[in-house]
Amino acid sequence: TQIVFVDTPGFLRTTSAKQEGLMRELMVTAASEIDDADYTIVLVDAARNMDDDLREALTTLMLRAIHARGRVEMQTLEEGEEENQFTLKHAHPQDDEDVPREKFAIVLNKVDLVNPKKKMLTLATELGVIGDNCVKYGREPPSSHEEELAKFASLSREELFAIEKQFPPVFFISALExxxxxxxxxxxxxxxxxxxxxxxxxxxxxxxxxxxxIEEVIREKLYRSLHREVPHQIEQMNRTYRT
Known part of the structure; x- marks a missing residue:
């Protein structure tokens, strides 16, 4: 079994990115790499306070994960096909799945820094609700409680089960420990x-x-010195490289 991890730049709303002076390319990279992923880990700093900007950014990220197409592979050529012919296919065609599976998980990191622990559970509950709502409603949440009840009252038990299977799990971790x-x-x-x-x-x-x-190692050292999440505005120049 092979699992390939793709570490994207920190995902922010466009307005937040402009405030921090981040480049547009970083935003595009984070979004495009999610689209090609089979599964997304939504990593949240548990020690950080939740605000409206963070809630909106997480909602956007979760919706992108839900609608991600997944990895694309080349199909094996059938006998008689020319060598330069190939077909691209998605590794997880939704139409072929009996029961849709979850597309992302919510991971709370730095839980060792959160006190009291009740605060962490409150955060996990809020994030879980955001994730579940993204699965249930997508980009069009109901305008009223009555509309919500009407929507789910018309679903069969099998359809409700299929929706629940896509709810994201929540993990609590301390990467440091x-x-x-x-x-x-x-x-x-x-x-x-x-x-x-x-x-x-x-x-x-x-x-x-x-x-x-080597460049990534240098960036990591800069991060430790600057205490920034990602020092995007720093540009380094490698003059020599020897093996």
Missing amino acids: DDGVQDILNHLLRLATPSEEWTLEADQVTQMSPVER
Whole structure:
């Protein structure tokens, strides 16, 4: 089984990104990489206070995860087909699934920094409600409680079950203390699906070149010095590289 993780830039609303002076390319990258993912982990800093901007950003992120097309693979050529012919297919065609599966999970990180713990449970409940509502209503929430009741009253038990199967799970972790991380990995392994070919070779840990890996190490050191989530506005120049 192979699981490929794609770490996107921090996802922000456009207005928040402008306030922090972030480049448009970073926003586009975060959104496009979600569209190509089979599954999205919505990572939230549990020690951060929730505000309207964060709620809106998380809602947008969850909706993108729900509508993500998933990875695209080349189909194996049938006998008699020319070598330059190929067909792209989605790894998870929704129409072929008996029961739709969840498309994202909510992960609360830094839970060791949250006190009292009741605050963390309140946050988890709020995020769970946001995630469930994204699954139930998509981009068009009901305008009233009566409209909500009318919508679900017309659904069969099987249809309600299919919706509930897509509700996102909530995980509590402390990456610093390696607490709860294995639970997420086990969950991803249970969701893994067959693939015609591996994305990376068995002994390949990244698609980055050696120079790109060095650049990431430098960025990590800058982060530790600046205490910023991501130092986007810093540009580095590598003059020499030796092996």
